Amino acid sequence: MxxxxxxxxxxxxxxxxxxxxxxxxxxxxxxxxxxxxxxxxxxxxxxxxxxxxxxxxxxxxxxxxxxxxxxxxxxxxxxxxxxxxxxxxxxxxxxxxxxxxxxxxxxxxxxxxxxxxxxxxxxxxxxxxxxxxxxxxxxxxxxxxxxxxxxxxxxxxxxxxCGVMAGYGAAVNTGRVGRGDTVAVIGCGGVGNAAIAGASLAGARRVIAVDIDEAKLDGATRFGATHTVNSRGTDPVDAVRELTGGFGVDVAIDAVGTPSTYKQAFYMRDHAGVLVQVGVPDPEMTIDLPLIDLFSRGGALKSSWYGDCLPTRDFPILVDQYLSRRLxxxxxxxxxxxxxxxxxxxxxxxxxxxxxxxxxx
Known part of the structure; x- marks a missing residue:
């Protein structure tokens, strides 16, 4: 009926x-x-x-x-x-x-x-x-x-x-963040904070939150951010490099999805670092990068679809982490x-x- x-x-x-x-x-x-x-x-x-x-x-x-x-x-x-x-x-x-x-x-x-x-x-x-x-x-x-x-x-x-799995999976499944890695996450909304939490739980030693909103940056520390960068008045690439001994991060996650944030993530990586885009861009957006930079910087540029998750595997894990007060x-x-x-x-x-x-x- x-x-x-x-x-x-x-x-x-x-x-x-x-x-x-x-x-x-x-x-x-x-x-x-x-x-x-x-x-x-x-x-x-x-x-x-x-x-x-x-x-x-x-x-x-x-x-x-x-x-x-x-x-x-x-x-x-x-x-x-x-x-x-x-x-x-x-x-x-x-x-x-x-x-x-x-x-x-x-x-x-x-x-x-x-x-x-x-x-x-x-x-x-x-x-x-x-x-x-x-x-x-x-x-x-x-x-x-x-x-x-x-x-x-x-x-x-x-x-x-949706949102938590997308962000968490961007760090853990797509970016393969591991123990001792350095990570930057651009955009501290729901997906970005989930990426911060995932990176922290995966054992990253430094998780840098980047946003233009100071209140959001304050909130990001609750999810595991060790450092914050307000990019409204600071060049985030320079700030992230300064926080990583001049090298850049092992994994940079763009949780916004605009040409400017993608470029920031691209250039704030360490040599051969990983860029993960999980923020969904407007279909009309385009990006222009020097081909020599794509070649010479190496590493990997990845798009994360739904955090590259397998729901039957990953959902129960995240629920268990929630119930054990880790997430x-x-x-x-x-x-x-x-x-x-x-x-x-x-x-x-x-x-x-x-x-x-x-x-x-």
Missing amino acids: PHEVRAVVAMKKGAPVEVQTIVVPDPGPGEVLVSVQACGVCHTDLHYREGAINDDFPFLLGHEAAGTIEAIGADVTDLAPGDYVVLAWRAPCGACRSCLRGRPWYCFDSRNAARPMTLLDGTPLSPALGIGAFAEKTLVAAGQAVKVDPAARPEAAGLIG DLGAFVSETITLDQVEEAFGRMHRGEVLRSVVVL
Whole structure:
């Protein structure tokens, strides 16, 4: 029997979101119905609302979520009603050329639910990142629901599903930060602070936070930054080099995603250092670097997609680190809100007033 639930919908480009009643079907083969307990407000949801992802309106927003399994479809054997899960927007298929080569974090055919969620008039909804969790219930592929320890508070655990995993994984999985490394992270929002936390937990001896906002820099120390650089009035490349004996860092992480921050990360690396870009750029942005610098400085330039994570492996690890008080997920939660307050939360996020607003249902 279909379920009528309240949800946040973006009906057209640039228009304020609306809370509407939508229809969520029962799960089909390989799908699960999830009762959403909490969902973070992420920049990606705002990008959907603005039409910056694609124009497949109307969108069912929300994707950084935790909840419980309410029902399972045929052929689902590893989940059961009542299981506590964090939702992932990558569910490796196991059969594409990347999965078959042992690189499921690059899966080219990630699974989503096949049955559509709709408006009351039957109009199909496009769920953000294949999830759509600003809703009392949502339908996802079983592989998108990752079982974790139910002791984790949902408003904290849900953030692992996107921003925290992206930043943490940029440092640990993509950048391969190791014991004794030096690291710089440009941009101290949710993703940047997660990268700082990941670098610290990986054993970096020096983690330098770079931002133009002094309040954000103060907050970065809570996640493990050992030094801070305010780049509003200081050349961050010179400052980072000064903090590393003139050499630069082993790993520089751009959590902003602009040409200027990418160049800063490129030049603040040590010789043969690693640059990791995890901040998502505007599609129209371009960058110009001297080819001789690309050649002579060596090292690696990497893009980090979802922190190069494998959700079934990494989500439980991060939850365990949270429960053992090594990873302060609660520090990412700036406020808890209702479905009716998502539009206002977009404004606070855009102005940089919060790390994460979290919808609690």
